[in-house]
Amino acid sequence: MKTTIKLASLKDLKKYTDLLQQTYQSAYTNEKLGLTADCFSKEIFATDNTQDYLKSHLINNHSQKTWLAFKDHVLVGSITCILENDDEAELTGFYVHPDYQGQGVGKKLYRQALEFSGNKDFVLDIYTHNTKTVKMYEKWGWVLDVSRGDNGYFYRHWPEWPKGLKAKAMYMRLKR
Numbered sequence: 001m002k003t004t005i006k007l008a009s010l011k012d013l014k015k016y017t018d019l020l021q022q023t024y025q026s027a028y029t030n031e032k033l034g035l036t037a038d039c040f041s042k043e044i045f046a047t048d049n050t051q052d053y054l055k056s057h058l059i060n061n062h063s064q065k066t067w068l069a070f071k072d073h074v075l076v077g078s079i080t081c082i083l084e085n086d087d088e089a090e091l092t093g094f095y096v097h098p099d100y101q102g103q104g105v106g107k108k109l110y111r112q113a114l115e116f117s118g119n120k121d122f123v124l125d126i127y128t129h130n131t132k133t134v135k136m137y138e139k140w141g142w143v144l145d146v147s148r149g150d151n152g153y154f155y156r157h158w159p160e161w162p163k164g165l166k167a168k169a170m171y172m173r174l175k176r
């Protein structure tokens with residue numbers, strides 16, 4: 001099935017919300033860490049806070065672009081690149097639906113973001129328990145960014161999560 005890549009718009013909000021909710025839940029749920037499926041529920045993705053975050057990704061301008069990957073009319077993947085300053089671009093919102101992972105959709109999206117970022121360093125943050133994707137980034141030349149956080153690490157808490165629950169995350173950088 002052919003993959004079509006398009007720039008996102010606010011009209012895509014519903015499909016984009018569903019894609020991210022399902023992919024987050026599949027990739028990040030980890031009972032041992034206390035990150036239950038409820039931490040990434042449809043209800044949390046419907047809150048004003050999360051909807052505002054998702055909407056902020058669907059705006060394209062000279063300093064930010066989001067691309068969406070479709071198979072037929074099904075939204076299967078997304079990526080956002082934000083040009084932060086003269087030296088750095090941020091990679092975020094990089095998700096391919098679990099049913100479509102490992103088929104090259106991610107690489108197609110990644111190429112768009114790489115091109116838009118020019119020769120700026122690329123930065124991102126990622127949960128440390130997402131080991132499969134950390135390994136993928138390492139294979140693609142990314143390294144732990146010790147210049148940020150606590151030697152490259154930090155903890156994230158979503159306001160919707162139970163009090164005290166936090167997930168360990170790391171900063172990564174692709175030097176250009």
Ligand SMILES: CC(C)(COP(=O)(O)OP(=O)(O)OC[C@H]1O[C@@H](n2cnc3c(N)ncnc32)[C@H](O)[C@@H]1OP(=O)(O)O)[C@@H](O)C(=O)NCCC(=O)NCCS
Pocket residue numbers: 023027094095096097100101102103104105106107108124125126130133136139
């Ligand atoms: C990370 C992600 C966006 C990559 O998209 P994708 O469509 O699966 O990626 P591709 O099929 O283009 O493959 C990219 C690389 O990852 C590897 N890979 C992807 N899915 C894999 C799988 N299920 N099992 C093993 N390897 C896999 C591929 O072998 C490929 O490696 P290569 O560069 O050596 O060829 C997607 O897997 C995903 O959404 N993961 C969960 C969420 C996540 O981790 N997002 C990133 C947050 S920072």
